[in-house]
Amino acid sequence: MPIALTCFQGRAGDHNDLGIPGAKSVAAHLARKLGLETVTVGDPEPALNGHWAVELEAAMPALKRMRDRFDVVYAEGSFSLAATSRCAVSLATLPALARHHGNAVVVWFDAHGDLNTPEASSTGYLGGLALSGPCGLxxxxxxxxxxxxxxxxxGQRDLDPFEAELIEAKRIPHIRPGANLPQRLTEAVAGRPVYIHLDCDVLSPGIVPTDYQHENGLSLDDLRAACAVLAGSEVVGLEIAEFQNAWEEGGDPVSPEPLIEALEPLLQKLRR
Structure with missing residues (x-):
């Protein structure tokens, strides 16, 4: 299966200006590692750090282009590999996935659930609505x-009450960090095709730069072990979100190489 590498560079509910260059760095490393050309969607603009409705309106042109890009990638029968600045980009990617791979399981690596609705959100942050929108909530x-x-x-460990209630009511598999994570992940996926969303804040603080930091997350070894499990399934796509290219505004660039090395079980499968 050919691999289509996409880098999202538009607005997507950014709190700061570190996610867009972070996505560009991730895409550049993947392109070199896998020998791919990168298709870029969107143009960098300063962060608004605003309410979800304002952010969505500002991001909509680039998000529609991203949705269209994914429709083309999947219509051509390609594997989708994407570096996305923020989780809100999934508002565009996952509906396209559902149209072309309706049986695929979305494995959502994240410190958060991103399952809030506009009415339930206490923060008004667009990223917190990233998974609920594609689900039609x-x-x-x-x-x-x-x-x-x-x-x-x-990896979720910062859930709002609405999200926790939804997860329980809908019996959504929730694999917390800790012992036997690979086994629990295997059981939850149950042999189905998978699409992987990786928000870098699923990792413990201090491993890579992220907008949010929550203690007791995954290690890079945990992530590698999870990727080894998922590589045993049919994988139709991988999107990497929320890698910031520095620890703070104006700071020295940070390489995503350790993160990408942890994905090696999946990338090795793509090279076959």
């Missing part, structure tokens, strides 16, 4: 189609 304007039954959450 609210109308983003970018489509839905993703079944809640096709979600597996991994």
């Amino acid at each position: 609210w109308q983003s304007g970018l489509g839905g189609g993703l079944s809640i039954e096709n979600i597996v959450l991994v």
